[in-house]
Amino acid sequence: MTHSYQFYCTQDSLKGVRTFVEATLKLYVISEIIVNQLILAVDEICTNLVVHAHQSTPEDSLEITIENKDKDLFFEIKDKNNTGFDWKTYQQPALEDLVKTGRKGGMGLILVNSVMDDVEIQPEGEGSIWRLHKSISALTPHARRS
Amino acid sequence: MEVSTLEEDNCYIIALDGDLDVSSSIAFDKSIEDFLNQGNKNLLIDCRKLNYIASAGLGVIVSHLQEFEEKSIKMVIFGLNKKVLNVFQILGLDQLVNINITETEAKEAIKSNS
Numbered sequence: 001m002t003h004s005y006q007f008y009c010t011q012d013s014l015k016g017v018r019t020f021v022e023a024t025l026k027l028y029v030i031s032e033i034i035v036n037q038l039i040l041a042v043d044e045i046c047t048n049l050v051v052h053a054h055q056s057t058p059e060d061s062l063e064i065t066i067e068n069k070d071k072d073l074f075f076e077i078k079d080k081n082n083t084g085f086d087w088k089t090y091q092q093p094a095l096e097d098l099v100k101t102g103r104k105g106g107m108g109l110i111l112v113n114s115v116m117d118d119v120e121i122q123p124e125g126e127g128s129i130w131r132l133h134k135s136i137s138a139l140t141p142h143a144r145r146s
Numbered sequence: 147m148e149v150s151t152l153e154e155d156n157c158y159i160i161a162l163d164g165d166l167d168v169s170s171s172i173a174f175d176k177s178i179e180d181f182l183n184q185g186n187k188n189l190l191i192d193c194r195k196l197n198y199i200a201s202a203g204l205g206v207i208v209s210h211l212q213e214f215e216e217k218s219i220k221m222v223i224f225g226l227n228k229k230v231l232n233v234f235q236i237l238g239l240d241q242l243v244n245i246n247i248t249e250t251e252a253k254e255a256i257k258s259n260s
Contacts, residue, residue: 011169018165018198036198036229037236043200047168095208095238102212104175104205107237111201114236 002067007046009054009062017046017064024066025073030136038073038134041115044108045077045130053082075132084128087121149173153186155253161192166203175206182210187219188256192249194225199233211242220244224252 005020007013021039030038046062054060063078092113093106112119118133147164160177164170181189191207207223214221224246226234234240246252 011167014167014169015165033229033232036232039198040200040233043167047200047202051168095242098205098208099211099242102209104202104209107201107204107208111233111236 002065004063004065006061006063008058009050009060010056010058011047011050014043014047014050018043020064021066021075028068028136034136037115038075041112041132042075042077044112045132048108049077049079049082049130053079053084071136073134073136075130075134077130077132078124078127079129080125080127082127083123084121084130087119147173149177151177151180156186157188157190157253157256158184158186159190159192161195163195165198165200166196167198167200168202171200171202171206174203175209178206178210182213182217182219187217189214189219189221190249190252190256191221191223192225193223193227193230194249196226196230199230204233204237204239207243208239220256222246222252222255224249 003024005017007016018039021042022035025035025038042064046064049062050056060081065076065078067074090109092110095110098106112132115134116132117135118131120131122129122131147162147166147170150161150163152159152161158181160174160181162174166174222244225248226245231240231245234243234245244255246255
């Protein structure tokens with residue numbers, strides 16, 4: 001099953017992103033900690049796109065889809081207007097270096113990499129798609145009420 | 147998110163209520179700047195009502211750690227729920243900052259480091 005959510009590129013929209021991810025993941029039996037990690041990872045990607053790629057432009061929009069296949073969760077964040085950056089050349093900073101330099105940013109992608117099993121960004125047309133994958137060992141949907 | 151402050155038992159307490167993400171991190175950063183501009187050297191971050199933290203909120207904390215050390219400022223974070231604590235643990239931040247469970251323990255930690 002695929003769930004989708006579109007939102008405008010404003011910082012206020014990010015709360016809605018988190019609510020969508022949480023509501024979707026609540027359809028499955030997943031621990032609260034893991035759900036929060038997945039919300040966080042999606043939030044971090046969306047925040048980067050909203051703030052850095054789109055400069056919080058309310059006329060721009062992004063789309064998230066969440067799909068479940070067996071024990072795997074796939075998250076896609078589609079950006080129609082930006083080709084993104086070269087993920088393969090990204091060098092993750094060390095936390096110690098961030099502390100020494102007093103830098104506020106830099107931890108978002110560290111969190112995404114730590115939480116997700118796979119992270120990739122692929123160009124699509126004039127835009128790009130972030131693809132995040134997480135395997136949940138015991139991913140089962142909540143039982144439906146009769 | 148709401149950020150409130152009070153001074154109590156020789157400590158400057160910043161209380162966070164809600165989600166600490168990119169939009170609310172600005173207010174949190176301002177509250178730390180306000181703390182730095184007054185003379186108290188003991189900072190408690192009350193997270194009992196903190197529901198969620200993103201890297202922007204963590205970045206506010208991390209960006210001030212070096213300055214806290216240089217100025218002999220003691221900071222203790224307390225009241226983290228298990229989801230928020232887990233985010234600190236993912237980054238290894240729980241090894242870099244003093245985290246306590248209760249306000250009483252946090253104040254004791256400040257006193258014992260004085």
